[in-house]
Amino acid sequence: MRPSAILETALYVDDLDAAETFYVDILGFKKYARAGNRHLFLKLDDQMLLIFNPQVTMKPSDLQNLPVPVHGTTGEGHVCFSGSAAEISAWKDHLEANNVTIEADFHWPSGGRSIYFRDPAGNSLEFAEPSIWGLDGSG
């Protein structure tokens, strides 16, 4: 028995409005839900990216009166999105056209390209080819 897939990935930000502008308007995410100053939930094909304000989620939740455990981090988290080589080139152009700095851009010794950039909270985001992990990206 082992986990087969990650359903929810979380990032933490200090400014949900800035996050919404960045993730929805620039990265093109579909907004699934926004709860005031607590969270912004974004939907991918088969996964969720959950963006939380840790100042709220570190306190006991009364969310829907459900006993959701406390959580929350400070500092710069990391998420990498899948992209083909062609998609990564297009993302680089798109990000730069939106004044998002590409912090790093390189090919791994065993093949495959990664580009890195930051969200407004400083989280380290990446697009990479699934082949860097021996994955084919068809999943």
Add this chain to the structure above:
Amino acid sequence: MRPSAILETALYVDDLDAAETFYVDILGFKKYARAGNRHLFLKLDDQMLLIFNPQVTMKPSDLQNLPVPVHGTTGEGHVCFSGSAAEISAWKDHLEANNVTIEADFHWPSGGRSIYFRDPAGNSLEFAEPSIWGLDGSG
């Protein structure tokens, strides 16, 4: 243009040995790589779970001499793994048999069950049915 899939999800821990025992021996993850006191990389079907020691990753990296940007968080992060209703029941039994406390266990108002527990660093882990997000879990 929008990201279609998350390839890498990151968590941060203060003790990689404790994390390896927990994630590999109890959760059953396949160990993809371990780099001393820097990281433990785990492979799922089509994704990677990257577990980092932030004390190392917050400093500039000389990893393979590649310009991997700094990152790292403190506090309690969150990751949710996919599971069917039957799998979640089996995970609850398995976790309790390994003396892992189930912190919360409930059904969402719109259907679907979640169970929550902690890794040794305090990160909030969850198994949930993809249906809680309107996903079918076949992806």
